[in-house]
Amino acid sequence: MKKQRNKKVLVEVSSRHLHISKEDFEILFGRNEILKKVKDLSQPGEFGSDKFVTIYNKGKEIKNVRVVGPFRENSQLEISLTDAYYLNLKPLPKLKLSGDLEGTTRVEVIGKKRSKKIPCIITKRHFHISEEQAKKLNLKNNEKISIKIKGKRGLIFKEVIVRTSKNYKSAVHLDTDEGNSAGIFGKTFGELILEKS
Structure with a gap:
């Protein structure tokens, strides 16, 4: 489950x-x-x-x-x-x-x-996160998660690669093709979907 x-x-x-x-x-x-x-x-x-x-x-x-x-x-x-x-x-x-x-x-x-x-x-779309925060969320480097963008062109992006480092600040990075497809404009927050077996 x-x-x-x-x-x-x-x-x-x-x-x-x-x-x-x-x-x-x-x-x-x-x-x-x-x-x-x-x-x-x-x-x-x-x-x-x-x-x-x-x-x-x-x-x-x-x-x-x-x-x-x-x-x-x-x-x-x-x-x-x-x-x-x-x-x-x-x-x-x-x-x-x-x-x-x-x-x-x-x-x-x-x-x-x-x-x-x-x-x-x-x-590749990826998620920067500090090692400390990753530990709290039980995430490991190179693990794959999903990100949900709400709005009129809302999407769920899968295959988001977790990238950890001591000093990273939490942020998901998409390229312009991905951003445009989801109608992202200006400062935007998404919803991480973290699924564990």
Whole structure:
């Protein structure tokens, strides 16, 4: 028999963006450039920077893609499936968790100085939660849960991957395709559906 426990949580929609390594940053923008913080993001230490890039493929481009800091060990471009179709990417980027870049499509990213082909993924919907809070809810890293969005276009998103870390703040991250499909606009809260056997 299943026991179901529900909890409200912040839902954020992440638009296309680039996580970048210091090495790739210097290639795209030059060694003398600095990755400056413009605004803090919801997860501690992460920020939107003052730098933007263009994604290019076979005559199609998407401009003003924000670079997100701080520097990472490996660069990764995160886009939506709609973006991938528009850019006519073949093969399509794989649906993956952040940091899993094995076998990914590489896409040309153009910076202020130069360009480079960078691994590109469509990010799996996921739930950031601190290790302490996860323990209280009896959740484990990489476990799958569901999130219910209410409203005129309300949906239940399944296959939401739990991601735990000591300093995470609780928030579900969807991409723009998912956010649009549920009619999410502005600050939104969803209902976690936690099912245990």
